[in-house]
Amino acid sequence: MQYWLMKSEPHVYSIADLARDGKTGWEGVRNYQARNSMRDLMQVGDEVLFYHSSTEPPGVAGLARISQTGLADPSQFDSQSDYYDPKSTPENPRWIMVEIEYLDSFPTYLSLADLKALPGLAGMVLLQRGSRLSVQPVSAEHFALICKKAGRSAKKPSKKSAARTK
């Protein structure tokens, strides 16, 4: 199992929105490196740090889990969408997405400044200069440390607690 961090602008889609929806297709990624991670590397069950970007303060807000892989992003075929890609076809879709399901909202929101202050997170992709990948890998060690600092164990919740979320 691998770990990931995915960025979302909370005024567009927040951890509270995911908690409400239960699961969502991760539409709108138009960066090839991020797409390749979703298409080639992510597996059902991988866990995701849900990061709020372009907000004050930016930071990690909660946890999600990959619930489906290999989905064609529907927005690429929607001429009304900002994410419309006229060069993509349903037969050969260019933009592949995953679906994520809500796991948890962190008891303690960990801001970017908080993350930068943790020596144990040195080398994390998020903290590298100029890094702006919206879908990025996270090491198991970094993932566990962030969960711990956010007041949540890194262990998976029981089926019961996952099923109870709305």
Next chain:
DNA sequence: GCCAACGTTGGC
């Protein structure tokens, strides 16, 4: 709103 860093596009 600024702007550094990075990614993409397209002329050649």
Next chain:
DNA sequence: GCCAACGTTGGC
């Protein structure tokens, strides 16, 4: 296939 111009991301 180079690279200048342009567009985007996202922290500040």
